[in-house]
Amino acid sequence: MKKKRAVLRATEGMSEREADRTQGTPRWTLNDWRKSTDDIFGYKGSEKTLSRIPGRRELVPFGIELITFMKDTRRDSEVLTAKTMASFVRDVYPDWLESYIRGKKDTATAYESLLRLLRRFAYQHGFVQRTPSGLKEKLPGLIVVRDKFAQSFTKTYNGFDASEVYNTDETGIYYDTPPSTMLSERGKSASITAEQKHSARLTAVCTICADGRKVPLLIIVRGEPGGKIEQSELQTYPKGHVYTVQKKAWMDSRVWLFYLRSLLYWHISSPSLLLVDNLDCHVSEESEDILEDEMLTILQPLPKHSTSVCQPLDVGVMVPLKSKLKALWMLERPPPLRDGEKRAKKTA
Structure with a gap:
């Protein structure tokens, strides 16, 4: 309030442009102050106290x-x-x-x-x-890697028909697990409970052919191999796809070999090419031998740390699909928890 009065006195008779130049006060601000001159000079409270008049309406009423x-x-x-x-x-x-x-x-x-x-x-x-x-690589460097890989890929495999080129990718389906960033009170710990890191997620393994054909999904859920979920629960899941368990619902060497022999084997009927992420379980010697000897298929890994620009399924399908799912999620109306379920959730 004290500053407003001082600026108004000092700029009396000046144009808004001249006042802006001499006082450093934006013209639109000075214009607002001049419109409220009577209120500013008629104010009887402390000149050091910020105005208690509410500003813009709060958009979150709760x-x-x-x-x-x-x-x-x-x-x-x-x-x-x-x-x-x-x-x-x-x-x-x-x-x-x-x-x-x-x-x-x-x-x-x-x-x-x-x-x-x-x-x-x-x-x-x-x-x-x-x-x-943060990111493993910066975007300009990734673009260079992508372009070089595309040139090499086209030159090496231009003899393959679209019906002989396959791409496999895994994607995590999250329910309530930690993303890359989270909110925490300033100065407070950002720790989370261990259970939240893996319990509420599953992994979907997707393979698509360059001609548009899709292989059924492999769904990896959290559970012990040979345990109750694998023995009793998986058989109750929807038909049409294949299910397995892993301790943290991730892809590993055991699950990858299971996928090759139990699912992918039955959908590749001629010498083909399989494009995959450069994960250890994908590019292992055993994996390469199974594909080459049992499926007559060449294994071609993507450059390391390049999924965001080089992985066809990730760039062309997963990212836009998840964006749409997030938007639809907002319209979902889950049934309210019963009292017993609320207590169970609180004590879990």
Whole structure:
């Protein structure tokens, strides 16, 4: 208030352009102050105290409840992200969410807009974003690697027909597991419970042929080989795909060899080429021998750390598919937990 009065006195009779040049006050700001001259000079409170007049309307009307949820989540060392917050909004304030969506161009736009809103809300209330790791390679370097690999690939394998070129990729399907960044109160620990790292996820192994044919999925779920899930539960899963278990629901050498012999073998009927990520389990000598001797197939790994630009399934299918799934997720309406289920979840 003191500064406003001083600037108004010093610029009396000046044009807005001249006042901007001499006082360093933007013209639109000075214009607003001049319109409120009577209020500014008539103010009787402390000149050092910031105005208590509310600013822009808060877009999150349930801010207190949301902050409580955020702090409770981090207090229990659970993952907190904008998506976690969006899940809370979806489950607890569905009417507000429906109203919010109606004001947007489409569902995808509404989803991204909601995440931005919730991130700003978190930053404004003392939360910061943590980034545990960065990219292995920078984008310009990856583009060079991609172009060189494409030239070499075309020159070496131009004799293969589209019906003889296959591409395999794995993708994680996450339910409530930690992404690359999360929100945490400034100055507080960013630790999470160990169970959250692997329990609520599965891996889908996808193979597609260059002519458009798709091989059934291999779904890897969390479980002990030979354990109860493998013995009793897998057989109850939907038909049409193949299922197996791994301790952390990841791809490993055992699962990869199982995939080659139990699934891929039955879908490659002529000498072919298989393009895969450069993972140890994919490019092992045993893997190469099985493909060459039993399936008459050449194994071609991608350059290391280049999945984001070189892996056809990842670039062309997985990324856009997951983007659409995220947008559709916002419209999902899960049934409310019963009291017993709430207690079980809280004590788990």
